[in-house]
Amino acid sequence: MAKDNKIYFTPGPSExxxxxxxxMAEALDRKILTISHRSKAFQEIYAHATQGLKQLLNLPDNYxxxxxxxxxETWERILxxxxxxxxxxxxxxxxxxxxxxxxxxxxxxxxxxxxxFGESFTANSLxxxxxxxxxxxxxxxxxxxxxxxxSEINKVRAKHKDALIFVDAVSSLPFPEFxxxxxxSVFFSVQKCFGLPAGLGVWILNERCIEKAKAKAAKHSTGxxxxxxxxxxxxxxxxxxxxxxxxxxxxxxxxxxxxxxIGAKVLRESTxxxxxLIYDYLETSSNFEIFVQDExxxxxxxxxxxxxxxxxxxxxxxxxxxxxxxxxxxxxxxKQIRIAxxxxxxxxxxxxxxxxxxxxxG
Amino acid sequence: MAKDNKIYFTPGPSExxxxxxxxMAEALDRKILTISHRSKAFQEIYAHATQGLKQLLNLPDNYxxxxxxxxxETWERILxxxxxxxxxxxxxxxxxxxxxxxxxxxxxxxxxxxxxFGESFTANSLxxxxxxxxxxxxxxxxxxxxxxxxSEINKVRAKHKDALIFVDAVSSLPFPEFxxxxxxSVFFSVQKCFGLPAGLGVWILNERCIEKAKAKAAKHSTGxxxxxxxxxxxxxxxxxxxxxxxxxxxxxxxxxxxxxxIGAKVLRESTxxxxxLIYDYLETSSNFEIFVQDExxxxxxxxxxxxxxxxxxxxxxxxxxxxxxxxxxxxxxxKQIRIAxxxxxxxxxxxxxxxxxxxxxG
Numbered sequence: 001m002a003k004d005n006k007i008y009f010t011p012g013p014s015e016x017x018x019x020x021x022x023x024m025a026e027a028l029d030r031k032i033l034t035i036s037h038r039s040k041a042f043q044e045i046y047a048h049a050t051q052g053l054k055q056l057l058n059l060p061d062n063y064x065x066x067x068x069x070x071x072x073e074t075w076e077r078i079l080x081x082x083x084x085x086x087x088x089x090x091x092x093x094x095x096x097x098x099x100x101x102x103x104x105x106x107x108x109x110x111x112x113x114x115x116x117f118g119e120s121f122t123a124n125s126l127x128x129x130x131x132x133x134x135x136x137x138x139x140x141x142x143x144x145x146x147x148x149x150x151s152e153i154n155k156v157r158a159k160h161k162d163a164l165i166f167v168d169a170v171s172s173l174p175f176p177e178f179x180x181x182x183x184x185s186v187f188f189s190v191q192k193c194f195g196l197p198a199g200l201g202v203w204i205l206n207e208r209c210i211e212k213a214k215a216k217a218a219k220h221s222t223g224x225x226x227x228x229x230x231x232x233x234x235x236x237x238x239x240x241x242x243x244x245x246x247x248x249x250x251x252x253x254x255x256x257x258x259x260x261x262i263g264a265k266v267l268r269e270s271t272x273x274x275x276x277l278i279y280d281y282l283e284t285s286s287n288f289e290i291f292v293q294d295e296x297x298x299x300x301x302x303x304x305x306x307x308x309x310x311x312x313x314x315x316x317x318x319x320x321x322x323x324x325x326x327x328x329x330x331x332x333x334x335k336q337i338r339i340a341x342x343x344x345x346x347x348x349x350x351x352x353x354x355x356x357x358x359x360x361x362g
Numbered sequence: 363m364a365k366d367n368k369i370y371f372t373p374g375p376s377e378x379x380x381x382x383x384x385x386m387a388e389a390l391d392r393k394i395l396t397i398s399h400r401s402k403a404f405q406e407i408y409a410h411a412t413q414g415l416k417q418l419l420n421l422p423d424n425y426x427x428x429x430x431x432x433x434x435e436t437w438e439r440i441l442x443x444x445x446x447x448x449x450x451x452x453x454x455x456x457x458x459x460x461x462x463x464x465x466x467x468x469x470x471x472x473x474x475x476x477x478x479f480g481e482s483f484t485a486n487s488l489x490x491x492x493x494x495x496x497x498x499x500x501x502x503x504x505x506x507x508x509x510x511x512x513s514e515i516n517k518v519r520a521k522h523k524d525a526l527i528f529v530d531a532v533s534s535l536p537f538p539e540f541x542x543x544x545x546x547s548v549f550f551s552v553q554k555c556f557g558l559p560a561g562l563g564v565w566i567l568n569e570r571c572i573e574k575a576k577a578k579a580a581k582h583s584t585g586x587x588x589x590x591x592x593x594x595x596x597x598x599x600x601x602x603x604x605x606x607x608x609x610x611x612x613x614x615x616x617x618x619x620x621x622x623x624i625g626a627k628v629l630r631e632s633t634x635x636x637x638x639l640i641y642d643y644l645e646t647s648s649n650f651e652i653f654v655q656d657e658x659x660x661x662x663x664x665x666x667x668x669x670x671x672x673x674x675x676x677x678x679x680x681x682x683x684x685x686x687x688x689x690x691x692x693x694x695x696x697k698q699i700r701i702a703x704x705x706x707x708x709x710x711x712x713x714x715x716x717x718x719x720x721x722x723x724g
Contacts, residue, residue, distance in 0.1 A: 004393040013396050013608065021390050028383050031366040033559040034375050036688075069431030069561075072604035076586045107583040191605060197395040199431075199561050199607030221469040224438045242434035243553060245561030245607060246375065326398075 006319070007349050008340075010326040011142050011302045012171060015344040017195025023254040024247070032250050037243050045250050046238035052256035056264055057173065059204065060180050066231045067240055067249060068201040071170045071189040073226070075099045077203065078134070078166055078185070079106050081213040081228045084220065086111060088132040088163070090121045090148070093141035094330055099168065100136070117332075118304075120146040120297040123155035128163070133212070135165045140172035142192075143329035145304030145338065146292050147172070154182040164209055172301045174264055174343075175271050184208050190252055193301060195344035200248035259343065267343055274341050274350040275300040281354045286362045291336060303339040304328070309361065311337050321356045323349075368681075369711050370702075372688035373504050373664045374533060377706040379557030385616045386609070394612050399605050407608075408600035411615035417622050419535065421566065422542050428593045429602055429611060430563040433532045433551040435588070437461045439565065440496070440528055440547070441468050443575040443590045446582065448473060450494040450525070452483045452510070455503035456692055461530065462498070479694075480666075482508040482659040485517035495574070496526045502534035504554075505691035507666030507700065508654050509534070516544040526571055533702075534663045536626055537633050546570050552610060555663060556617055557706035562610040621705065629705055636703050636712040637662040643716045648724045653698060665701040666690070671723065673699050683718045685711075 008015050027033055035041050050065045059065075068074050079087060079102055089100035091114040103110025113126055120141065128135060135156060140147045156165060165183040169176060171192040178186060185205040191198035205228070213228035224230070225241040234241050259267060279298065282288045288305040292298045307314060311327035314337055318324055328336030341350065370377050389395055397403050412427045421427075430436050441449060441464055451462035453476045465472025475488055482503065490497060497518060502509045518527060527545040531538060533554040540548060547567040553560035567590070575590035586592070587603040596603050621629060641660065644650045650667040654660045669676060673689035676699055680686055690698030703712065 003391045006393065008393065008396045010396070010398060013398065013605065015396055016390075024386055024390070028378075028386070029365045031368065031370065033382075034370045034372070034377055036372060036375065037560065069435070069607075070604040072587050073431070076588075102586040105583060105586045105589075189605065197607075197609045198399065198605040199610065221467060224464040224467045225434050226438075227467075242432040243375065243551065243560040245431075245559075247559045247609070248561065 006322045006324050007345070007353075008324050009345060009353060010324065011338045011340045012189065012192040013198050014192065014340045014342055015195060016197070017255045017258070017344045019255065019258055020195060020197075020251060023251050026254075027247055027250050033247055035246075037246060038239060042246065043238035045246075045253055049249050049253035049256065050238070052253055052260055053202070053204075055260050056256055057178075057204070058264065062206045063180060063204055064206075064210070064232060064235060066203040066205070066228075066235055067244055068203055068226065069199065069245070070201045071168070071187055072098075072201070074187040074201045074203045075102050076106070077223070077226055077228075078136075078187075079103055079108060081216060081222045082164055082209050083108055083134045084216050085109060086129075086132045087134040087136055088112070088128050089136045090126060090138065091115075092120050092138065092146055093117055093143040095142055095170070096136075096138040096168065099138070117144050118146055118291050119294065120148040122152045123159075126156065128156075128160055132160075132163050135160060135163045136168070137165065138168040139176055140169065140299050140301055142171040142302050144291065145299045145302050146297050147299040149296055150176050150178060154179050157182045164212060172299070174259065175268055175301055177264075177268065180206070190248060192340075193342045194252060194255055195342060196248055196251050196255060199245045200252065202252075270347060271300050271341060271343070274345065274347055275303065277350050277354050278303050278339055278341060281358060285357070288337070288357075301341050303341060305337055305339070306335060307337050310334050314361065317360045318353075318356060321352070321360075323353055323356065325353075368684045368686050369707070369715075370686050371707060371715060372686065373700045373702045374551065374554040375560050376554065376702045376704055377557060378559070379617045379620070379706045381617065381620055382557060382559075382613060385613050388616075389609055389612050395609055397608075399608060400601060404608065405600035407612050407615055411611050411618065412600070414615055414618035414622055415564070415566075418618055418626055419540075419566070420626070424568045425542060425566055426568075426572070426594060426597060428565045428567070428590075428597055429606055430565055430588065431561065431607065432563045433530070433549055434563070436549040436563045436565045437464050438468070439585070439588055439590075440498075440549075441465055441470060443578060443584045444526055444571050445470055445496045446578050447471060448491075448494045449496040449498055450474070450490050451498045452488060452500065454482050454500065454508055455479055455505040457504055457532070458498075458500040458530065461500070479506045480508055480653050481656065482510045484514045485521075488518065490518075490522055490525070494522075494525050496528055497522060498528045498530070500530040501538055502531065502661050502663055504533040504664050506653065507661045507664050508659050509661040511658055512538050512540060516541050519544045526574060534661070536621065537630055537663055539626075539630065542568070552614055554702075555704045556614060557704060558610055558613050558617060561607045562614065564614075632709060633662050633703060633705070636707065636709055637665065639712050639716050640665050640701055640703060643720060647719070650699070650719075663703050665703060667699055667701070668697060669699050672696050676723065679722045680715075680718060683714070683722075685715055685718065687715075
């Protein structure tokens with residue numbers, strides 16, 4: 001068994017938040033993985049997780065938090081529960097495209113607007129048919145590193161008052177400061193910015209989504225244990241319909257507690273500073289080139305660059321320094337690197353990465 | 363943070379398999395929770411888990427193994443993928459009933475045979491309409507402790523050659539020695555007999571299920587990322603469609619390796635011996651009474667007894683000895699106890715439980 005001392009700047013699963021190992025030991029000591037998911041002890045863990053998230057994300061009272069098994073499942077449950085006929089998807093990469101495809105696979109009509117890989121959207125650039133019930137936006141496309149600015153997301157509502165607005169923030173929350181009065185739902189995976197093991201998706205939704213789900217369920221099958229109604233009926237008593245990933249809910253409750261001690265504002269400022277370090281370096285590099293052209297659309301959390309050296313050559317160079325970056329996604333696997341800039345990546349880590357790349361690759 | 367030294371005989375989540383803590387530390391050391399779920403390292407872990415399971419369960423080559431997030435999800439995916447119109451359910455407790463209800467919730471026709479809580483079925487006692495596409499049996503009803511003997515499950519096929527036979531073995535595998543030529547699918551949760559943290563369901567299915575899923579998918583929507591086809595297309599390269607619960611797949615691979623070293627036969631014999639110790643005690647107890655009347659239907663893995671003392675009184679008595687049992691399920695919460703007899707519960711643990719109950723409660 002070889003101990004791995006590398007710091008992984010991969011875009012998820014990624015580096016664990018530094019306190020996770022301690023909390024895993026605590027979970028074992030307190031036998032949290034053995035207790036019943038119907039026990040008071042579990043309910044307290046669940047409540048601690050959701051209350052902590054409400055504080056960290058500054059969620060208004062009309063929002064509820066549901067635990068699913070992945071963001072991929074959340075795509076399915078959103079469409080299955082909250083769309084009867086037509087969903088609209090702003091597609092700019094592999095993940096937003098997959099969400100769009102789910103609509104058709106569920107027998108719904110998915111309508112898409114598409115821009116080239118590496119670009120994102122402004123509110124004005126989106127032509128959204130009036131009849132769509134759901135507008136699905138991706139805040140941060142993990143595959144390309146293109147981000148739709150929150151200021152642009154906030155403008156969509158003005159022209160589309162009836163449609164529900166769902167925002168995929170899988171690889172960016174808790175960084176973006178959403179205006180929750182301008183959207184209806186956000187969701188994320190814990191293995192990105194929260195620095196946890198994979199296996200938990202978090203779906204946050206307001207009363208408009210819940211009403212829509214009720215209306216659909218009155219006329220159509222919307223699933224079984226993970227209908228919005230089934231999940232809410234358990235969420236209200238701090239439980240889930242099924243036996244959930246108890247470990248991850250516990251770890252989330254603890255890491256969010258840590259993040260709240262630091263504060264969302266400080267976390268955001270640190271993310272901005274680290275992103276600037278990385279982009280400033282990439283701009284002057286002779287090997288790398290920032291992929292996203294529009295500066296306002298450059299992701300702060302998953303940074304993508306074209307590379308002359310192959311990603312495996314880059315990682316071979318970084319290996320003696322105990323660091324690794326992610327390769328490009330899909331067709332870009334050999335042509336791009338992706339650098340995750342999550343709260344688990346400290347400023348010291350990022351400084352070391354940038355200085356090593358600078359001296360070793362240029 | 364209070365360290366909990368109790369041994370939990372609760373029916374799941376339950377006691378962790380004794381090596382789990384070591385493997386969790388190994389996962390952290392090797393950074394298994396950080397590596398990509400598309401990496402070779404992950405594929406090797408996945409392959410080790412499925413190969414180990416094939417050996418432990420003695421699975422024929424025509425069976426495939428799929429990883430889902432829970433057994434509850436597996437109920438949904440079975441019906442969604444493999445049933446077009448009608449499913450049959452042998453209902454004898456809360457979990458088999460919930461599986462039956464899922465059929466209607468998905469817009470299918472669920473037909474049930476029902477016996478009182480605490481009883482199970484023989485093949486002859488089941489009147490199954492000829493038109494059903496799926497026969498859903500529960501090997502071990504976790505809520506009541508009633509078990510359908512494998513010899514009876516094996517007789518169902520003779521009269522129903524076309525229907526697919528699904529066996530819920532959530533809280534019994536790897537104990538039952540199934541004849542895989544007489545059934546088409548089994549499934550389980552890892553937080554029961556495998557002694558792992560909750561958050562992973564394992565669905566094992568043969569080529570007949572896969573053909574049926576293909577036929578249904580050609581005409582109907584059968585979901586998105588967790589259609590049989592989508593899961594198989596990734597399983598073939600030792601991956602999952604979504605980012606999975608990597609920790610649990612790793613822990614499963616290691617615990618199954620441990621179990622294979624002991625051997626399924628030895629594990630079964632130990633389970634039988636421990637069950638006999640518990641039932642022999644319950645039979646002579648002045649406080650407890652074995653709930654399942656038919657001796658052939660008594661579960662070997664989740665043992666249920668009526669109790670004069672409330673379960674909380676029983677646990678108050680056991681607490682100074684660092685042990686706890688489960689309370690009854692649902693309406694039986696205050697009237698019954700449930701004792702899990704899983705591989706994580708050693709013979710020494712069970713002897714201590716029985717002798718403590720004997721001297722302290724009688």
